[in-house]
Amino acid sequence: MLSWNPWGWMMMMCFFVALPCALLGVYLILRRMSLVGDAISHSALPGIVVAFAFVGDLSSPWLLVGAAVAGVLVTVLIEQIHRRTRIKQDSAIGIAFTSLFALGLVLIRFLVGDKVHLDQDCVLEGDVSHVAYAKIVSMFGADVPDALIPAGIVAIATVILITVFYRTLTLSSFDSGLAASFGYKPGVVHYALMAVLSVVVVAAFEAVGAILVIALLILPGATAYLCTHRLKLMLVLSAVHALISSIAGIYISVYFNGKESAGVVIAGTLLFLLAWLVGPVDGVMVKAVQRRKNTLDKSELE
């Protein structure tokens, strides 16, 4: 019934990749852990490489498992470094993720070899366009490219998880002490979030690469953060950001004949700049107007 053109599939792929990133990114920003997302996206590499060396198939779900393990491992490493010594969290992040990333790069050469498309290039940039050439399979009465399916599953699973654990997640993000006193386990929540984040990052890996995924994680949440004080609205806005930037991004990349994944991030950046200027809560212009009004009010009083 649906016969979309390749660009339509690419937009959908980008959205499926961007949506879970956007939702998790909201919590990363609230927990001030944006750069842990950076660390996880880089550290997923050795997990993927080792898993690939065992199963020998780039589309195997075991790769997600390997990446999740590596993602949790890097958060553990970061905590072990900055809790047990006087090294601060930012340095600990830097040490942990560069080590794991370097390990991944070395392991690629030894375990994978040059036969497979798993190299620095795909780590840095990723590629969405393969969706357009992927095998078409039939699903729920619609013909969809098979590359879309895992991304779609991850996106839907993330939305469900966040809806189900909304209370726990929110409470432990804002006040882990209170969450603990209510009987939730902030530590478990923390590591579960990191594991889900790793899976999401890896699902996005092939499409956008390890670095651009950071933009997908942080930009929507940051944009929404400048627009509202309410968490639910922030989640919705970040999802909207993901949707708009996926569609606009493909248009941009077609217009300039550039890389699709980078186009999506550029569209997202433009939205962020817009929010920075005119965002209703924290926009520069809105605040300037408010300041002006305040001074006027004062002069009226006098």
Next chain:
Amino acid sequence: MSLDLFHYLALTLGQKAPIAAICVGFCCGLLGCFVVVRRVALVGDAISHAVFPGVVAGFIWSPDRNPWMIFLCALVAGLFGVVVVRAIVSSTRLKSDAALGIVLASFFAFGVFWNSTQQLAGVKGYLFGDLTTIADGDLWMMTGATAAVTTLIFIFLRPFRVLSFDEGFAIGLGYPVRFLNALFFGLLAFAVVVAMQAVGVILVSAMLITPAATAYLLTDRIQKMMGLSVLIGVFAAVGGWWISGLDNRLQTGPVITLLASFIFALIYLFAPRHGVLAKFLRHAGRKSRVHRENTLKSIYRILEGEGFKVAGVGVEQLAEVRKLSIEDVLKDGKDLVDNDEATWEEGKTAIYLTSPGWRRATEIVRNHRLWELYLTDQADYAADHVHDDAEKIEHVLGADTVRKLERDLNFPEFDPHGKPIPSLEATLTMEKTIGKQEGTGY
């Protein structure tokens, strides 16, 4: 260090890679100290990604690949990234971690996009970096940049030091903080662009952070830290280059990073003061000392209850007072005996304090009761609230503090609960009687 010397070395060695490695290790190691101490470690990461559009611009505007032109463009892009980070943090509620992430990824995306529309060759080579394929021009630039960074750091060592530890204090001293910050982040961008060509865009952070963090675990003085950091950085860079030559599948950048991380791991575990092992041992030692002292205190209390008429305490009696099983008490007793603070009666049914044990027990009880009195008399605590506090402090009060407490409390004889505070003379006499009893084989 003149540039000619480096060039001469390069010619004699016949290889440019080790010279480049030394430059990178030196430059990053030096600057990394301030970066780690200032807690801006990931600014280097953001800069290294933000230079991408600059590199693309350099490749477009300088078709003959002039390294200085590319370097300049990259530098400008990196600095612009830092400016944007600061602007986001100062004008919105977003924290620096989010601002860094935004700049890092969006600048990089812009670079990727621009590069993909132009289809330039060689840009990615610049980003991934490789020591072994470094060109003459790049090497010159590296040595020049290293010399410049080093000179400037040493000229501005004092203000940088103040700025790193306490920015407010630097403002108070009248330093031009804005200028110094601009200079600092300028140098950082400089070093990042230099190191990028050797180890690649992502692993620059490793060169910047890991050696400095390692040195941070070894010393408390910034000069010493800078020296150690440079040593570790140069060692990792040169050693990593050498190791990567052993197998042609090994790339220089990752190997250098892994070597630096390995050194960090060793220091993390085994550093004399800040190492995890040293901390663990110190903690365990303190814990067992406190435990022993608590046992001694219980023995003292039992003896006090008996009016000091007997010298030994039965194991069962001790177990009852301490609310422990006989096995546990036997273990505690063994700890005391191993430390020469007590001796067993034959058959391990009772325990006697030796002179050092007796003295330590008196000291602890004395600390405890003095502190209780201090809290009630001088700090207006209720008498029934002071015990728990004294339980903790008794183990850490030193001789000087005890003397000061005595003076302040006018050499008291009784604690708030009416129990006598054992004095030093009393201890000495008790020791004599105990000694006698031991002598008589009681």
